[in-house]
Amino acid sequence: MSSSPTAVLFDLDGVLLDSRRAVRQAVLGVAGAVLGKPFDEGELPADLDHLRHDELLAHLGVVDQEIAFGTPWELALGVAMRNASPFPGAVEVLRDLAAAGTEIGVVTMQPRSRVAWMIPQEISSYFSVVVGWGDAEPKPSGAGILLALDRLGVPPGRACFVGDSPSDIAAASAAGVPSIGAAWGYTGPALESSGPTVLVHALTHVPDAARRLLGPA
Known part of the structure; x- marks a missing residue:
């Protein structure tokens, strides 16, 4: 024993x-809403699965930490996680x-x-x-x-x-x-x-x- x-x-x-696709969708959604233009997955870096979501957002041009870690991100991820x-x-x-x-x-x-x-x-x-x-x-x-x-x-x-x-x-x-x-x-x-x-x-x-x-x- x-x-x-x-x-x-x-x-x-x-x-x-x-959750790979959900995180990608949330990143693209937040970046599109903040910057006012559409993004697609081809604009994400090749090693995206090894980067934090805030690093992915920064890559697309969203550097505001209140957006990356605040309510906008939580809402976008919550919706996207329905696909996880x-x-x-x-x-x-x-x-x-x-x-x-x-x-x-x-x-x-x-x-x-x-x-x-x-x-x-x-x-x-x-x-x-x-x-x-x-x-x-x-x-x-x-x-x-x-x-x-x-x-x-x-x-x-x-x-x-x-x-x-x-x-x-x-x-x-x-x-x-x-x-x-x-x-x-x-x-x-x-x-x-x-x-x-x-x-x-x-x-x-x-x-x-x-x-x-x-x-x-």
Whole structure:
């Protein structure tokens, strides 16, 4: 029998939630409304999936931080997120982990308040803890991961973190937890070069990878 519970922590966007198109639509909508002209995706930078939304807005000419982080952005993203959906297998993976007694949490660059109302309940209902923007020093710091584990009462040695970006992998390393690289996410095959403990190519493979890393819950 295990001496302590296990936890699997997830990044959100690009791992559990496919929000890529929603973020693009929100960026284009805000820029169009502010600057008074239409934009299309061809005007976004090639590496847009690795940039924050405020950086994308600045690329299009919107540099006002009150717009980028205030009500205009929240409203545009809220509407656009209607087109976001969990990645295939997300609900089943979370259900399997929960049924096995594994604690589930999210460490994301999105504000925790946004997660509460914007993320589909079919996945958010499984989150025992959410650490978002403003709760801790952001990734690649490991502070958010450690805060989530502290709130769950799970030691780092009994947890792993699933992420799709080099900053996710670096954050896991900084927190002293093994990482599962999500090759289906926005970084893609290049994620391997960032050195995840394990690289998996489908979300449905996460429970088996977590069991190999942590043992039974």
